[in-house]
Amino acid sequence: MRCFCLFAFLLFLAACSTIDCPVQNRVAVNYAVKAFVGGVEVNDTLKDTLYVWTTRSDNDDTLILNRGINVSSFSLPISYTHPEDKLVFCIVDTNDVAAIDTVWLKKEDIPHFESVDCNAHFFHTLTAIRSTHKAIDTIIINNPNVNYDPSLEHIHIHFKK
Amino acid sequence: MHLSLLSSSAQGFLKFERDSVPFFRGFAVSADLVGLAQMQLGDYGQYEGALRLNLHDQYFPILEVGIGRANHKDDEVTGITYKTTAPYFRLGVDFNIMKNKHAPNRIYAGLRYGYTSYKVDISRQPFPDPVWKWDTSYGVVDEQCSQHWAEVIFGIDAKIAGPLHLGWSARYRNRLSHNDGQMGNTWYVPGYGTQDTSNLGVTFNVIIDI
Numbered sequence: 001m002r003c004f005c006l007f008a009f010l011l012f013l014a015a016c017s018t019i020d021c022p023v024q025n026r027v028a029v030n031y032a033v034k035a036f037v038g039g040v041e042v043n044d045t046l047k048d049t050l051y052v053w054t055t056r057s058d059n060d061d062t063l064i065l066n067r068g069i070n071v072s073s074f075s076l077p078i079s080y081t082h083p084e085d086k087l088v089f090c091i092v093d094t095n096d097v098a099a100i101d102t103v104w105l106k107k108e109d110i111p112h113f114e115s116v117d118c119n120a121h122f123f124h125t126l127t128a129i130r131s132t133h134k135a136i137d138t139i140i141i142n143n144p145n146v147n148y149d150p151s152l153e154h155i156h157i158h159f160k161k
Numbered sequence: 162m163h164l165s166l167l168s169s170s171a172q173g174f175l176k177f178e179r180d181s182v183p184f185f186r187g188f189a190v191s192a193d194l195v196g197l198a199q200m201q202l203g204d205y206g207q208y209e210g211a212l213r214l215n216l217h218d219q220y221f222p223i224l225e226v227g228i229g230r231a232n233h234k235d236d237e238v239t240g241i242t243y244k245t246t247a248p249y250f251r252l253g254v255d256f257n258i259m260k261n262k263h264a265p266n267r268i269y270a271g272l273r274y275g276y277t278s279y280k281v282d283i284s285r286q287p288f289p290d291p292v293w294k295w296d297t298s299y300g301v302v303d304e305q306c307s308q309h310w311a312e313v314i315f316g317i318d319a320k321i322a323g324p325l326h327l328g329w330s331a332r333y334r335n336r337l338s339h340n341d342g343q344m345g346n347t348w349y350v351p352g353y354g355t356q357d358t359s360n361l362g363v364t365f366n367v368i369i370d371i
Binding site (some may be wrong): 016020029054056057058062064077079080082085110111112113114115116117119120122123 | 185233236238239240241243283285288290291292293295297298299300301343344345346347348355356357
Protein backbone atom coordinates (compact mmCIF):
# COMPACT_ATOMS: atom_id res chain seq x y z
CA MET A 1 0.00 0.00 0.00
CA ARG A 2 2.86 2.37 0.87
CA CYS A 3 4.63 1.52 -2.39
CA PHE A 4 1.41 2.22 -4.29
CA CYS A 5 0.99 5.61 -2.58
CA LEU A 6 4.61 6.51 -3.32
CA PHE A 7 4.20 5.45 -6.95
CA ALA A 8 0.96 7.45 -7.27
CA PHE A 9 2.69 10.51 -5.80
CA LEU A 10 5.63 10.19 -8.21
CA LEU A 11 3.25 9.72 -11.13
CA PHE A 12 1.42 12.88 -10.07
CA LEU A 13 4.72 14.79 -9.89
CA ALA A 14 5.74 13.58 -13.32
CA ALA A 15 2.32 14.51 -14.70
CA CYS A 16 2.52 18.09 -13.46
CA SER A 17 3.51 20.62 -16.06
CA THR A 18 4.38 24.26 -15.80
CA ILE A 19 4.14 27.06 -18.29
CA ASP A 20 7.50 28.78 -18.29
CA CYS A 21 6.91 31.76 -20.54
CA PRO A 22 9.26 34.62 -19.65
CA VAL A 23 7.62 37.40 -17.66
CA GLN A 24 9.71 39.94 -19.57
CA ASN A 25 8.68 39.16 -23.16
CA ARG A 26 8.53 42.54 -24.89
CA VAL A 27 10.89 42.97 -27.84
CA ALA A 28 11.58 46.66 -28.54
CA VAL A 29 14.42 48.89 -29.71
CA ASN A 30 15.79 51.04 -26.89
CA TYR A 31 17.00 54.51 -27.84
CA ALA A 32 19.29 56.50 -25.52
CA VAL A 33 19.63 60.27 -25.96
CA LYS A 34 23.32 61.19 -25.90
CA ALA A 35 25.58 64.19 -26.42
CA PHE A 36 29.29 64.65 -26.98
CA VAL A 37 30.99 66.67 -24.27
CA GLY A 38 34.69 67.18 -24.79
CA GLY A 39 34.75 64.31 -27.26
CA VAL A 40 33.15 61.96 -24.74
CA GLU A 41 29.65 60.59 -25.26
CA VAL A 42 27.48 61.30 -22.22
CA ASN A 43 23.82 60.86 -21.31
CA ASP A 44 21.59 63.73 -22.38
CA THR A 45 17.93 64.77 -22.14
CA LEU A 46 15.80 66.06 -25.00
CA LYS A 47 14.06 69.19 -23.77
CA ASP A 48 11.74 69.37 -26.81
CA THR A 49 8.63 67.24 -27.30
CA LEU A 50 9.12 64.10 -29.35
CA TYR A 51 6.56 62.28 -31.47
CA VAL A 52 7.36 59.20 -33.52
CA TRP A 53 5.11 57.59 -36.06
CA THR A 54 5.37 55.03 -38.82
CA THR A 55 3.31 53.97 -41.83
CA ARG A 56 1.33 50.73 -41.66
CA SER A 57 0.81 48.25 -44.46
CA ASP A 58 -2.51 49.97 -45.32
CA ASN A 59 -0.59 53.29 -45.78
CA ASP A 60 -2.20 54.80 -42.67
CA ASP A 61 0.13 56.50 -40.19
CA THR A 62 0.25 55.16 -36.65
CA LEU A 63 1.71 56.98 -33.67
CA ILE A 64 4.17 54.82 -31.77
CA LEU A 65 5.54 57.46 -29.35
CA ASN A 66 3.22 60.27 -28.19
CA ARG A 67 4.41 63.49 -26.47
CA GLY A 68 7.75 62.36 -25.17
CA ILE A 69 8.85 65.26 -22.94
CA ASN A 70 12.27 65.47 -21.29
CA VAL A 71 13.13 62.02 -22.58
CA SER A 72 16.58 60.64 -21.94
CA SER A 73 15.61 57.23 -23.29
CA PHE A 74 12.65 55.67 -25.03
CA SER A 75 11.58 52.36 -26.57
CA LEU A 76 10.01 51.87 -29.97
CA PRO A 77 8.46 48.74 -31.46
CA ILE A 78 10.22 46.91 -34.28
CA SER A 79 8.47 45.09 -37.10
CA TYR A 80 8.50 41.31 -37.01
CA THR A 81 9.83 40.55 -40.47
CA HIS A 82 10.10 43.69 -42.61
CA PRO A 83 13.76 44.13 -43.69
CA GLU A 84 13.75 47.91 -43.06
CA ASP A 85 11.57 50.00 -40.72
CA LYS A 86 10.88 53.63 -41.62
CA LEU A 87 10.19 55.89 -38.65
CA VAL A 88 9.28 59.58 -38.67
CA PHE A 89 10.58 61.65 -35.74
CA CYS A 90 8.82 64.96 -35.09
CA ILE A 91 10.58 67.23 -32.61
CA VAL A 92 8.56 70.25 -31.45
CA ASP A 93 10.50 72.92 -29.57
CA THR A 94 9.19 75.26 -26.88
CA ASN A 95 8.20 77.79 -29.56
CA ASP A 96 6.00 75.14 -31.22
CA VAL A 97 8.37 74.93 -34.19
CA ALA A 98 8.48 71.36 -35.52
CA ALA A 99 11.39 69.64 -37.20
CA ILE A 100 10.76 66.32 -38.92
CA ASP A 101 13.37 63.66 -39.55
CA THR A 102 13.06 60.20 -41.06
CA VAL A 103 14.97 57.22 -39.66
CA TRP A 104 15.53 54.02 -41.63
CA LEU A 105 16.46 50.96 -39.59
CA LYS A 106 17.70 47.84 -41.38
CA LYS A 107 17.67 44.51 -39.56
CA GLU A 108 17.72 40.75 -39.72
CA ASP A 109 14.81 38.93 -38.13
CA ILE A 110 15.14 35.67 -36.21
CA PRO A 111 12.01 33.77 -35.13
CA HIS A 112 12.22 32.92 -31.42
CA PHE A 113 10.50 29.99 -29.74
CA GLU A 114 10.09 29.37 -25.99
CA SER A 115 7.34 26.76 -25.77
CA VAL A 116 4.06 25.84 -27.49
CA ASP A 117 2.38 27.68 -24.58
CA CYS A 118 4.22 30.95 -25.25
CA ASN A 119 3.37 33.38 -28.04
CA ALA A 120 5.52 33.58 -31.14
CA HIS A 121 8.16 36.29 -31.03
CA PHE A 122 11.03 37.55 -33.14
CA PHE A 123 14.51 38.64 -32.11
CA HIS A 124 16.44 41.01 -34.35
CA THR A 125 19.97 41.95 -35.32
CA LEU A 126 20.26 45.61 -36.32
CA THR A 127 22.49 45.94 -39.37
CA ALA A 128 22.31 49.60 -40.44
CA ILE A 129 20.68 52.88 -39.44
CA ARG A 130 20.50 56.25 -41.24
CA SER A 131 18.46 59.38 -40.92
CA THR A 132 17.84 62.83 -42.28
CA HIS A 133 19.42 65.61 -40.20
CA LYS A 134 16.96 68.44 -39.54
CA ALA A 135 16.89 67.78 -35.77
CA ILE A 136 18.95 64.61 -35.50
CA ASP A 137 22.69 65.20 -35.41
CA THR A 138 23.94 61.64 -35.18
CA ILE A 139 22.30 58.23 -34.86
CA ILE A 140 24.34 55.07 -34.38
CA ILE A 141 23.84 51.42 -33.46
CA ASN A 142 25.33 50.76 -30.01
CA ASN A 143 24.14 47.17 -29.52
CA PRO A 144 22.66 45.29 -32.48
CA ASN A 145 20.97 42.48 -30.50
CA VAL A 146 17.27 43.16 -29.94
CA ASN A 147 15.70 40.54 -27.64
CA TYR A 148 13.83 40.33 -24.33
CA ASP A 149 16.55 42.24 -22.41
CA PRO A 150 15.12 45.70 -21.60
CA SER A 151 18.43 47.03 -20.25
CA LEU A 152 20.28 47.08 -23.58
CA GLU A 153 20.84 50.45 -25.28
CA HIS A 154 20.46 49.57 -28.95
CA ILE A 155 20.60 53.04 -30.53
CA HIS A 156 22.44 56.18 -29.43
CA ILE A 157 20.75 59.30 -30.83
CA HIS A 158 22.21 62.81 -30.71
CA PHE A 159 19.84 65.73 -31.30
CA LYS A 160 20.99 69.13 -32.52
CA LYS A 161 21.03 71.84 -29.87
CA MET B 162 31.61 9.81 11.18
CA HIS B 163 28.19 10.37 9.50
CA LEU B 164 29.88 10.58 6.09
CA SER B 165 31.86 7.41 6.65
CA LEU B 166 28.64 5.59 7.66
CA LEU B 167 26.93 6.76 4.45
CA SER B 168 29.96 5.77 2.40
CA SER B 169 30.05 2.30 3.91
CA SER B 170 26.29 1.94 3.30
CA ALA B 171 26.79 2.83 -0.39
CA GLN B 172 29.73 0.46 -0.62
CA GLY B 173 27.46 -2.18 0.95
CA PHE B 174 25.01 -2.40 -1.93
CA LEU B 175 27.78 -2.04 -4.53
CA LYS B 176 29.94 -4.73 -2.98
CA PHE B 177 30.05 -8.03 -4.87
CA GLU B 178 28.64 -10.85 -2.75
CA ARG B 179 30.67 -14.01 -3.08
CA ASP B 180 28.46 -17.10 -3.21
CA SER B 181 27.77 -20.12 -5.40
CA VAL B 182 25.35 -18.28 -7.72
CA PRO B 183 26.82 -17.85 -11.26
CA PHE B 184 27.98 -14.37 -12.24
CA PHE B 185 26.06 -14.16 -15.53
CA ARG B 186 22.37 -14.79 -14.83
CA GLY B 187 20.91 -14.09 -18.24
CA PHE B 188 19.24 -11.05 -19.64
CA ALA B 189 15.79 -9.51 -19.88
CA VAL B 190 13.89 -7.44 -22.40
CA SER B 191 11.26 -4.91 -21.42
CA ALA B 192 8.85 -2.38 -22.84
CA ASP B 193 7.66 0.83 -21.24
CA LEU B 194 3.91 1.43 -21.00
CA VAL B 195 3.97 5.02 -19.71
CA GLY B 196 5.38 6.35 -22.99
CA LEU B 197 2.73 4.39 -24.88
CA ALA B 198 -0.02 5.86 -22.70
CA GLN B 199 1.36 9.40 -23.18
CA MET B 200 1.24 8.85 -26.94
CA GLN B 201 -2.41 7.79 -26.81
CA LEU B 202 -3.57 10.42 -24.33
CA GLY B 203 -1.56 13.48 -25.35
CA ASP B 204 0.52 15.14 -28.00
CA TYR B 205 3.80 13.42 -27.26
CA GLY B 206 5.22 10.15 -26.03
CA GLN B 207 7.62 7.40 -26.92
CA TYR B 208 7.87 3.75 -27.86
CA GLU B 209 10.66 2.36 -25.70
CA GLY B 210 12.26 -1.00 -25.10
CA ALA B 211 15.25 -2.12 -23.12
CA LEU B 212 17.77 -4.91 -22.92
CA ARG B 213 19.13 -5.59 -19.45
CA LEU B 214 21.89 -7.97 -18.42
CA ASN B 215 21.76 -9.70 -15.06
CA LEU B 216 25.12 -9.98 -13.36
CA HIS B 217 24.82 -11.97 -10.17
CA ASP B 218 21.40 -10.43 -9.38
CA GLN B 219 23.38 -7.37 -8.24
CA TYR B 220 24.43 -5.38 -11.28
CA PHE B 221 22.22 -4.81 -14.28
CA PRO B 222 23.83 -3.02 -17.23
CA ILE B 223 21.02 -1.74 -19.38
CA LEU B 224 20.47 -0.23 -22.81
CA GLU B 225 17.18 1.58 -23.38
CA VAL B 226 16.27 2.60 -26.92
CA GLY B 227 13.17 4.21 -28.23
CA ILE B 228 11.51 6.56 -30.66
CA GLY B 229 10.05 9.76 -29.27
CA ARG B 230 7.33 11.59 -31.10
CA ALA B 231 5.49 14.88 -30.67
CA ASN B 232 2.74 16.29 -32.84
CA HIS B 233 1.16 19.35 -31.23
CA LYS B 234 -1.10 20.95 -33.82
CA ASP B 235 -2.37 24.54 -33.71
CA ASP B 236 -2.19 25.25 -30.00
CA GLU B 237 -5.55 26.74 -29.00
CA VAL B 238 -3.91 29.78 -27.37
CA THR B 239 -0.74 30.44 -29.36
CA GLY B 240 -1.57 28.67 -32.64
CA ILE B 241 1.88 27.04 -32.69
CA THR B 242 2.41 23.62 -34.26
CA TYR B 243 5.34 21.50 -33.04
CA LYS B 244 6.43 18.23 -34.65
CA THR B 245 9.34 15.93 -34.10
CA THR B 246 10.11 12.22 -34.41
CA ALA B 247 13.50 10.84 -33.51
CA PRO B 248 15.26 7.90 -31.89
CA TYR B 249 17.12 8.12 -28.61
CA PHE B 250 19.10 5.84 -26.36
CA ARG B 251 20.05 5.62 -22.70
CA LEU B 252 22.94 3.57 -21.41
CA GLY B 253 23.46 2.82 -17.78
CA VAL B 254 23.47 0.40 -14.92
CA ASP B 255 21.06 -0.48 -12.13
CA PHE B 256 22.11 -1.79 -8.73
CA ASN B 257 19.95 -4.13 -6.69
CA ILE B 258 19.79 -2.52 -3.25
CA MET B 259 17.79 -5.33 -1.61
CA LYS B 260 19.55 -7.07 1.25
CA ASN B 261 18.72 -10.47 -0.25
CA LYS B 262 20.14 -10.02 -3.73
CA HIS B 263 18.77 -13.31 -5.06
CA ALA B 264 15.14 -12.69 -4.07
CA PRO B 265 12.65 -12.81 -6.98
CA ASN B 266 11.70 -9.16 -6.41
CA ARG B 267 14.21 -6.33 -6.64
CA ILE B 268 14.63 -2.69 -5.67
CA TYR B 269 16.93 -0.68 -7.92
CA ALA B 270 18.97 2.43 -7.82
CA GLY B 271 20.59 3.32 -11.10
CA LEU B 272 22.25 5.81 -13.40
CA ARG B 273 21.77 6.56 -17.07
CA TYR B 274 23.41 8.61 -19.81
CA GLY B 275 21.00 9.63 -22.56
CA TYR B 276 21.43 11.15 -26.02
CA THR B 277 19.21 12.11 -28.88
CA SER B 278 19.66 13.93 -32.19
CA TYR B 279 16.38 15.17 -33.62
CA LYS B 280 14.83 17.51 -36.14
CA VAL B 281 11.92 19.76 -35.28
CA ASP B 282 9.26 21.52 -37.33
CA ILE B 283 7.83 24.59 -35.61
CA SER B 284 5.26 26.71 -37.37
CA ARG B 285 2.30 29.02 -37.01
CA GLN B 286 -0.31 30.21 -39.50
CA PRO B 287 0.62 33.66 -40.89
CA PHE B 288 -0.46 36.41 -38.50
CA PRO B 289 -0.37 40.23 -38.68
CA ASP B 290 2.44 42.27 -37.16
CA PRO B 291 0.76 44.11 -34.21
CA VAL B 292 1.93 47.60 -35.30
CA TRP B 293 2.63 47.51 -39.04
CA LYS B 294 -0.04 44.85 -39.81
CA TRP B 295 2.09 43.05 -42.40
CA ASP B 296 1.36 39.33 -42.59
CA THR B 297 4.14 37.49 -40.81
CA SER B 298 5.34 33.96 -41.46
CA TYR B 299 6.84 32.15 -38.48
CA GLY B 300 8.59 28.85 -38.10
CA VAL B 301 11.35 26.51 -39.04
CA VAL B 302 11.48 23.16 -40.84
CA ASP B 303 13.86 20.28 -40.13
CA GLU B 304 15.89 22.26 -37.59
CA GLN B 305 18.69 20.01 -36.35
CA CYS B 306 18.93 19.76 -32.56
CA SER B 307 20.55 17.44 -30.04
CA GLN B 308 20.75 16.84 -26.31
CA HIS B 309 22.85 14.90 -23.79
CA TRP B 310 21.45 14.21 -20.33
CA ALA B 311 21.96 12.13 -17.18
CA GLU B 312 19.37 10.30 -15.07
CA VAL B 313 19.24 9.01 -11.51
CA ILE B 314 16.75 6.19 -11.12
CA PHE B 315 14.88 4.48 -8.34
CA GLY B 316 12.66 1.51 -9.19
CA ILE B 317 11.23 -1.85 -8.33
CA ASP B 318 10.88 -5.11 -10.22
CA ALA B 319 8.30 -7.66 -9.08
CA LYS B 320 8.18 -11.23 -10.37
CA ILE B 321 4.64 -12.09 -11.48
CA ALA B 322 4.86 -15.62 -12.92
CA GLY B 323 7.63 -17.54 -14.69
CA PRO B 324 9.77 -15.11 -16.70
CA LEU B 325 7.23 -12.27 -16.46
CA HIS B 326 8.04 -9.28 -14.28
CA LEU B 327 6.40 -5.91 -13.85
CA GLY B 328 8.34 -2.91 -12.68
CA TRP B 329 8.23 0.84 -12.37
CA SER B 330 10.90 3.47 -12.02
CA ALA B 331 11.03 7.12 -11.06
CA ARG B 332 13.72 9.17 -12.80
CA TYR B 333 15.31 12.51 -12.14
CA ARG B 334 16.74 13.84 -15.40
CA ASN B 335 19.34 16.56 -15.71
CA ARG B 336 20.35 18.14 -19.00
CA LEU B 337 24.12 18.05 -19.60
CA SER B 338 24.36 19.89 -22.91
CA HIS B 339 21.96 20.81 -25.66
CA ASN B 340 21.71 22.38 -29.09
CA ASP B 341 18.26 23.89 -29.65
CA GLY B 342 18.80 25.24 -33.14
CA GLN B 343 18.31 28.79 -34.36
CA MET B 344 14.97 29.38 -32.65
CA GLY B 345 16.43 29.42 -29.15
CA ASN B 346 14.49 26.58 -27.52
CA THR B 347 12.67 23.37 -28.29
CA TRP B 348 9.65 21.88 -26.51
CA TYR B 349 9.57 18.06 -26.51
CA VAL B 350 12.95 16.27 -26.64
CA PRO B 351 12.68 12.56 -27.56
CA GLY B 352 13.59 10.38 -24.59
CA TYR B 353 13.89 13.36 -22.23
CA GLY B 354 10.46 14.92 -22.17
CA THR B 355 9.39 18.52 -22.30
CA GLN B 356 12.31 20.87 -22.25
CA ASP B 357 13.72 22.11 -18.98
CA THR B 358 17.06 21.98 -17.24
CA SER B 359 15.79 19.07 -15.19
CA ASN B 360 12.61 17.11 -14.88
CA LEU B 361 11.00 14.07 -13.28
CA GLY B 362 9.80 11.03 -15.20
CA VAL B 363 8.19 7.67 -14.56
CA THR B 364 8.25 4.40 -16.46
CA PHE B 365 6.16 1.27 -16.04
CA ASN B 366 7.78 -1.76 -17.59
CA VAL B 367 6.68 -5.21 -18.69
CA ILE B 368 9.79 -7.36 -18.39
CA ILE B 369 10.50 -10.81 -19.75
CA ASP B 370 13.52 -12.79 -18.53
CA ILE B 371 15.33 -14.56 -21.35
